[in-house]
Amino acid sequence: MTQGKEFGWPVRVYWEDTDAGGIVFYANYLKFFERARTEWLRSLGIHQRELRESSGGMFVVGAAALDYHRPARLDDQIEVTARIAELGRASLVLEQQAWLLDQGTRAQLLCEGRIRIGWVDAVQMKPARIPVPVLQVLNP
Template sequence: MAAFEFPIRVYWEDTDAGGIVFYANYLRFFERARTEWLRALGLSQHALREETGGMFVVTAAQLQYHRPARLDDELLVTAAVIAQGRASLTMAQQALRKPAHANEAPTLLCEGEVRIGWVDSATLRPARIPNAVLERFA
């Protein structure tokens, strides 16, 4: 499956005093990309909870930082399923700086794997991802 791409601009609120993206904000960027990936598949997180009684939660995250993003940078944040189980998905994600010129390649800033599990929204106990949801990932 090709990676989903979501554009993000770095704002003042994303940075530290030096104008560099604060390291924890990459997790926020990755969350936004996963949410928009679901939305692109026709799945709203709110609707999933209302219609199925379940929801996705992050159960593990491992990130590696390569280069800093800076104030006003334009980023592409990707999300791709690399492993799928009955109760969880593992996503590969990257934050890339868009190139200044069309003939340049994007610069890898941060990459990681994020595992999301499906839980019953009332009890927060693990549950099986509904088949109708799994079918959207195929």
């Protein structure tokens, strides 16, 4: 996914995702966003466990800011998107959205966020530069 190109991942809302009011618990959008980012990386051939083992580094979330627009409910089908907004040598910012789907078409924006992800040395947990081969995949 180069800057501007969007990745989408389908998610079904299950009981475990909802709160006592029957809507998706607000923190679960962070889980949905995490899964979409992981699947986006996987679609690019980047497997995080293997990357950590081979490079000694890993991605970590440094900041997240979310805006909630409408609730999702049990059994809703949603699409979670991810798009690189900024790409640097040691971090990237992703813009992510969760959309309610109606017959496979985006019907309503549910939640959107900006997630800053940094690269760290996996042992010392100190910031480091994203390996060049990974940068080349993220921004060919």
